[in-house]
Amino acid sequence: ELSGGQQQRVALARAIVVKPEVLLLDEPLSNLDAKLREEMRGEIRRLHDEFNMTTVYVTHDQSEAMAISDRIAVMNKGKVDQLDIPVNIYRRPKTRFVAGFIGRTNFIEGRPNGEVVHFAGFDVPKSTLGSDGLPAGTSTFSVRPQSMEVLASKPQDASGPVLAGKIASRTFLGETWDYTFATEAGLRLRVVSSPANALEKDQAVWLRIDPSQIVRVEDTPAGV
Secondary structure, three states: OOOHHHHHHHHHHHHHOOOOOEEEEEOOOOOOOHHHHHHHHHHHHHHHHHHOOEEEEEOOOHHHHHHHOOOEEEEEOOEEEEEEOHHHHHHOOOEHHHHHHOOOOEEEEEEEEOOEEEEOOEEEEHHHHOOOOOOOOOEEEEEOHHHEEEEOOOOOOOOOOEEEEEEEEEEEOOOOEEEEEEOOOOOEEEEEEOOOOOOOOOOEEEEEEOHHHOEEEEOOOOOO
16 A cells, blocks of 8 residues: 555665665666655665665656766667766766767757868867877767757857757757757757747757767767
8 A cells, every 4th residue: 555655765765774785676666756765865865875775767858867876887789888886977978879868959060170170161170179199080979959059149269169040849858948040051959048038830940059068979989
């Protein structure tokens, strides 16, 4: 007769009472509703900190992994693509799989040209990207929707690339606007903006990109 959340708490208590050296949690919150999942992941983190117990937490929920873990191992076809702290997994993914699996991102192609890397419609200095060792050919880069800003007028203080385009589509998600920005050259980027920044479909806009957040990713997994 226990609720789902109560059942999970009882299961945790049974596992912790024997004081194991390692606690394995395999999708422990998969059957709970969204609000209860959030409460329980906070409880799991609190218990981990209180009992100082090594915990292996298996999940397909990226937000759970980011919220609970000290380190994340992203698995791809039975191999570890990247093992790192959550902030590096999100901001500095090493492979295309990690970048696409953890959060939302845009993949763009870039090619070195002298001291800059040329993208579709804009250039970025190699030094800004931290990519002096780029191969000669085309490479894939990841840029998060939160690393760009879409504006109704051209910014006067741009510290990075600024592109002219339009709003190809938009979705209101309550906490954010989810825009698709498109240029005449065919570049399409997904951008997240605040709910106060309401722009109309087909409206002419400007996109400002933070070049320090453009990260080169490997197409093939590192795999260990």
